[in-house]
Amino acid sequence: MDKFHIVGPTRLVGRVKPSGAKNAALPALAASLLLDGEKLTLHRMPRVRDIRTMMRLLEHLGVGCEDTGGALVLHRDRPNPDHDAPYDMVKTMRASVLVLGPLLARFGHARVSLPGGCAIGVRPIDQHLKGLEALGANVQLTHGYVEATADRLRGARFRFDMPTVTGTENLLLAASLAKGTTVLENCAREPEVVDLGNLLNAMGARISGAGEETIEIEGVDGLGGAEHAIIPDRIEGGTYLIGAALTRGDVTLEQASPADLAPLLDKLAEVGAKVDVDGTDIRVRAEGNLNACDLETLPHPGFPTDLQAQYMTLMTSADGVSMIRETIFENRFQHAPELMRMGADVRVDGGSARILGPRHLTGAAVMATDLRASACLVLAGVAAEGETVVDRIYHLERGYEGMELKLQSLGARVARWVV
Numbered sequence: 001m002d003k004f005h006i007v008g009p010t011r012l013v014g015r016v017k018p019s020g021a022k023n024a025a026l027p028a029l030a031a032s033l034l035l036d037g038e039k040l041t042l043h044r045m046p047r048v049r050d051i052r053t054m055m056r057l058l059e060h061l062g063v064g065c066e067d068t069g070g071a072l073v074l075h076r077d078r079p080n081p082d083h084d085a086p087y088d089m090v091k092t093m094r095a096s097v098l099v100l101g102p103l104l105a106r107f108g109h110a111r112v113s114l115p116g117g118c119a120i121g122v123r124p125i126d127q128h129l130k131g132l133e134a135l136g137a138n139v140q141l142t143h144g145y146v147e148a149t150a151d152r153l154r155g156a157r158f159r160f161d162m163p164t165v166t167g168t169e170n171l172l173l174a175a176s177l178a179k180g181t182t183v184l185e186n187c188a189r190e191p192e193v194v195d196l197g198n199l200l201n202a203m204g205a206r207i208s209g210a211g212e213e214t215i216e217i218e219g220v221d222g223l224g225g226a227e228h229a230i231i232p233d234r235i236e237g238g239t240y241l242i243g244a245a246l247t248r249g250d251v252t253l254e255q256a257s258p259a260d261l262a263p264l265l266d267k268l269a270e271v272g273a274k275v276d277v278d279g280t281d282i283r284v285r286a287e288g289n290l291n292a293c294d295l296e297t298l299p300h301p302g303f304p305t306d307l308q309a310q311y312m313t314l315m316t317s318a319d320g321v322s323m324i325r326e327t328i329f330e331n332r333f334q335h336a337p338e339l340m341r342m343g344a345d346v347r348v349d350g351g352s353a354r355i356l357g358p359r360h361l362t363g364a365a366v367m368a369t370d371l372r373a374s375a376c377l378v379l380a381g382v383a384a385e386g387e388t389v390v391d392r393i394y395h396l397e398r399g400y401e402g403m404e405l406k407l408q409s410l411g412a413r414v415a416r417w418v419v
């Protein structure tokens with residue numbers, strides 16, 4: 001298992017470009033199951049492990065994936081009558097559940113393994129299943145699998161109990177080919193949901209309101225091919241901007257989407273960092289003391305839970321006490337004890353964490369537990385005094401393309417130890 005070896009402290013300085021958003025690329029790939037003979041060309045696909053996992057699943061389901069270097073070209077060339085997503089594939093990546101809606105809508109049948117447990121929370125998919133049942137699907141849970149059938153899905157009104165990102169995306173994918181109109185309420189409003197809506201509309205769907213609480217989908221009989229560029233990754237980009245503030249550096253994120261990052265940029269300004277937006281470039285710089293500011297994670301347009309861990313690292317360097325309330329996932333503070341190994345003063349109590357700063361972090365051997373926790377520890381290593389070794393960086397590779405290279409381009413002394 002590879003590790004990152006980091007020597008600090010280093011100020012991050014320079015320009016960096018985010019890759020395409022992993023969480024927009026995954027539902028876009030699943031949309032290829034809706035194709036009817038034409039091709040889907042996706043640009044700015046991030047070269048990360050989760051994308052490769054989804055491509056393997058799609059190959060298994062009969063979708064050909066051609067990597068032309070600049071883009072991924074998808075076409076459904078050999079139907080797989082099983083329409084199944086086996087446990088071995090789904091267990092490595094929960095987002096595999098995104099094939100459920102399109103398989104059901106396109107073929108009237110889907111057999112998808114239940115994702116099982118996750119490090120950051122229980123993460124049930126009951127809302128996905130209830131939504132598909134509302135569209136007329138017959139859903140059975142047997143032997144760890146969801147078995148769903150429907151002659152043809154039909155439009156309906158469905159209200160989510162809570163905004164769910166992949167739940168909203170699964171229903172968008174399914175309702176696109178349903179008979180009649182679907183109205184979804186209490187939807188997730190994340191930029192990745194908007195990106196999927198734009199892609200499906202480019203394929204011939206009739207979706208209005210993606211990005212709002214209520215989305216309307218007028219079903220069509222078939223979808224065609226399209227060409228689409230995935231939005232920039234706001235979580236990857238936000239990670240580097242938090243790194244700029246933490247290390248009292250000066251980083252410009254190029255070709256980003258400032259509107260998608262507004263919750264973070266507002267918070268960085270509140271903390272005392274200098275934030276400048278120039279078109280699609282975002283510059284963050286900081287020096288001296290920063291203010292400790294409380295945070296609550298919320299569905300978009302609230303502060304994203306996927307930047308909570310990185311923000312905690314920043315708060316270890318700020319003056320005073322800050323409280324972080326994690327409202328999305330029930331077990332998303334596993335990075336805290338690792339930060340404490342580096343000298344941070346963090347007290348976790350259920351869904352809240354209290355951080356006392358500033359604390360001078362010192363390098364240590366730490367262990368990554370999930371994707372965003374690993375990014376938080378890498379940032380801590382860049383800011384800490386001495387050597388840090390981050391173990392289990394396979395978590396990081398799920399969602400960060402070439403992180404050590406991008407950090408090196410900003411001046412960080414980080415190297416991959418191939419073990």
Ligand code: EPZ
Nearest residue numbers: 023095123124125126127128163164165166167306328371
């Ligand atoms: C998406 O996960 C992202 N993953 C996550 O990013 C992100 O943390 C999360 O949204 C929240 O922003 C992808 O897009 C692939 P949810 P998702 O359904 O869709 C509960 C990363 O680091 N819920 O919006 O699985 C759920 O337990 C990953 O890139 C139900 O109870 O999250 C949670 O408490 C981690 N029943 C809340 O809703 C359901 O059927 C929000 O989860 C669905 C969700």
